[in-house]
Amino acid sequence: MTAETVAPPAALVGRGGGRTQQALTAAHLYYMQDLTMEAIARELHTSRSSVSRLLSHARETGLVDIQIHSPAESAANLAALIRERYDVTAHLVPMPDHTSDVDRLERVAMSAARLLGRFFDSNMTLGIAWGSTMSAVSRHLVPKPLNGAEVVQLNGAGNTRTTGIIYASEILRRFGRAYGAHTQQFPVPAFFDDPETKRALWRERSMRRVLEVQEHMHVALFGLGSPFAEVPSHVYIGGYLEPEDYRSLSTDRVVGDVATVFYRGDGTWRDIALNARASGPDLDQLRRTARRVCVVAGQSKLPSLRGALAARLITDLVLDEPLARALVA
Secondary structure (H helix, E strand, O other): EEEEEEEHHHOOOOOOOOHHHHHHHHHHHHHOOOHHHHHHHHHOOOOOOHHHHHHHHHHHHHOEEEEEOOOOHHHHHHHHHHHHHHEEEEEEEEEOOOHHHHHHHHHHHHHHHHHHHHHOOOOOEEEOOOOOOHHHHHOOOOOOOOOOOEHHHHHHOOOOOOOOOHHHHHHHHHHHHHHHOOEOOOEOEEEOOOHHHHHHHHHHHHHHHHHHHOOOOOOEEEEEEEOOOOOOOOOHOOOOOOEEEEEEEEOOOOEEOOOEEEEEEOOOOOHHHHHHHEEEOOHHHHHOOOOEEEOOHHHHHHHHHHHHOOOOOOOEEEHHHHHHHHHOO
């Protein structure tokens, strides 16, 4: 069963534009009065294709909120089992087992983008860990203008080849534009050459200001970096790690990372050598964030997901259904 919620006309205040009014009218006729597209086209004196575009506009801009209430219990049982076993709220995205990892990521990212509006509101701070998954999520965000909202970058993106500013700032820009939020960049290396350099920079007032914004964020949104993924995690292919770093991660039995902070399959992380040079937030600090939304797709991410759950880094988990089945198997 599908439920559609169509914004009332009052919701148009501040949005402006005749196209928005037309889209709202078309949505009311289609979803609330069950008129066909042909009938709506006649009523609005336009073409069927124009009606289709108006309905798409209504969905994309949040005028229409579509929720699926499935009578099938398998997904609900799977989500309940994940809740019981890992104490997280799972949001499952159904798809065939044969779906490619590229398509799988895109579909999970789209679902996460539509869920995020439930978690992020005015006068809140959202922390973003850049990466392939967050880039995909940022392309599907539904506009939700907020007041006093802030989006902060959680880890540096610079390396010996690039500052990383263009890549990370584009992701932040999309989130800021979708929510009308102020964006706060974090212009530091992803990994420092020397832990002492990191400690010294962290004492600077300009850096302390950003670190304090991170410490008080209300929502953290992140993917899971993985050395095993078919869709490579950006940190593993973007020139951030040297050959000796890979050897160090292998020695430390690393299975994944959140915001360039690495962890093992059992959830331990404090004595992993590379973390002393990482710019991402201390995982103890991350766990103090009230809502921690993890977006993950593809069964190659299973070891990384198990490790993140063991480390208790997640409160809300958006994942594809085949990965969820593998998780509880």
